[in-house]
Amino acid sequence: MKINLLTIGTRGDVQPFIALGKELSRRGHHVTICTEGSFKDLAEKNKLSFSPIRTDYTHLTQSEEGKSMLTGNPLSIVSQMKTVIYPMMEQMLDDIWTASIDADAIIYHPKVFGGYDIAEALHIPAFIAHPVPIIAPTRHFTNPVFPFAMQSGTLNRASFKINRLLTAAFFPLINKWRHETLSLPDKRSVFKDDSVLNGKHIPVLYGCSPSIIPFDQQWKGHVSMQGFWFLAEDDWTPPPELLHFLEAGPPPFTVSFSSMPLRNPDHTLNMLQQAFKETGQRAILLTGWSGIKQTTDSPHIYTAGSIPHGWIFPRSRAVIHHGGAGTTAAALKAGKPMVICPFSGDQPFWARKMRDIGVAAAPLKERDMTIAAFVSRINELISNNTYFQRASEAASLIDKEDGVRHTADFIEEKLEEKNPAK
Known part of the structure; x- marks a missing residue:
């Protein structure tokens, strides 16, 4: 069966889909992943067909508009998306239609x-899929897009x-495309349930653990x-400098803010250096x-652009990170305690959840970052x-899934x- 996987965004939005597509391909389905061009190598490395969507989230997140969106509240994000992302969405709609016209089934991220x-x-x-519930x-x-939790079930x-x-x-935009390209008569509206x-x-696929989320x-x-939905990263070869650093002392903390742009990267780096020194x-x-620049004068800190989380987290003492779903899952799988520094989106949700299950210290937002706060x-x-005990228990549960x-x-x-079957 020809199955198309449609997703856009950061690596946390794409890598779980590649893991799922790899399993479906192993079962004999012809799987095509449709996403941003920068993920072509990752998709093809995992034996999936690839069809590009003309979006550039890497460039967007580094722009002033993108940085504002990543750190804003949902309603302000929508306001900016209308002007910043609208042209990208027009291209995306054309690309996913071209790629999917002969598909037998589709699995799509709601962002698509x-x-x-x-x-x-x-x-x-069709299936709707997401690494976050x-x-x-x-x-x-509460819906994870909210930066706070409500106590009422209703x-x-x-x-x-x-x-x-x-x-x-x-x-x-969608309704214009529906009419002109898809020849669909009815319009989408806020009053129509698109689930x-x-x-x-539509069946929903969540790439998260029932041991962690009820x-x-x-x-x-x-x-x-x-x-x-973990993707095996067994073939990654660490550089000699990294191996030497790991062998030179006890397991280090690993720090990653991933795709989150810091307001003052140099100041944050200085705070981290001082906190680890103290x-x-x-x-x-x-x-x-x-x-943050990839070089530092501190002999106690090794910097790199990226290292597969599945490789470095098991070799770490603990993890300080932004609270993205994929990073949180990798830290849980490795059985490591955390400090989560949530910025936006679902990150406060994961920060609260990790605190609730006892694997993380109190969350630390960027505006509250100080040397003393990191030291504490x-x-x-x-x-x-x-x-460490709670993190180990969570890892044991996840390992069985x-x-x-x-x-x-x-x-x-x-x-x-x-x-x-007939």
Whole structure:
């Protein structure tokens, strides 16, 4: 079966889809991943066909507009997206239609506006997929797009309605495309539930662990959440300098802000250097897109643009990170305690959740970062063995799961229901 995976965004939005696509390909399906061109090598390295979407999130996140969006609240983001991303979305809609016109089924990230419409136009099965439990309403927790948690089950469930509002700014573009390209008569609107197609709920695929996030029994039958979607990174070869650093002392902290641009990277680097010096800890700093330079004079800190989390986290003492879903999952899998510095999006959700399950010190937002704050949290982790114990327990639970395999089972079951063998 020809299955197209549609996703855009940062590596955290793409890598889990590649892991899922790799499993589906192993089962004999012809899988094409449609995403930003910078992920072509990663997709083809994992034996997937690739079709580019003309978006450039790397460039966008480094622009002033992109930095403002990444650190803003959801409503301000929508306001800026309308002017900054609108042209990109026009290209994206054209690209995903061209790539998917002969697909037998599609699996799409909600950021890929148009996945719903393509499934409707082609009359093919569709799945909505996300590494964060952000789609199906539940009373168990607040929609992760909110920077705070509500205590009411009713309000929690209602909070998921904001998803439609966040898409509403693009309905004029989508409806124009629906009419002119897909020849669909009805229009999308904020009053139409886009999790329902032809009167039935679109199956939802969550790439996260039911050991960490509670599975709502009301989801049973139309939501799959059976574990994180990890992509094996066994073939990565570390540079000699990194191996020498690791061998020269005790396990270091690993620090990563990933795709989050810091307001003052030099100041943050100085704070981290001073904090690790005062606490007597070593550190590996992954600069990513944070703006921090890749060189430092400190003999106790090794800097690199990136290192696969699956390789470095198990060799770390603890992890300080931004709270992205993929980074959080990798730290959990490695059994490492954390300090989460949430910026935007679902990051406050993961920061709260990690604190609640006892694997993380109190969150530290960028505006609250000081040398003293870093020192306090580093000392809290290394002096309290409970964090390490809870992290080890979480890793043991996750190790028993096989999210990619079970999600692929769910997909094939649903496809069989749609197209039973004759």
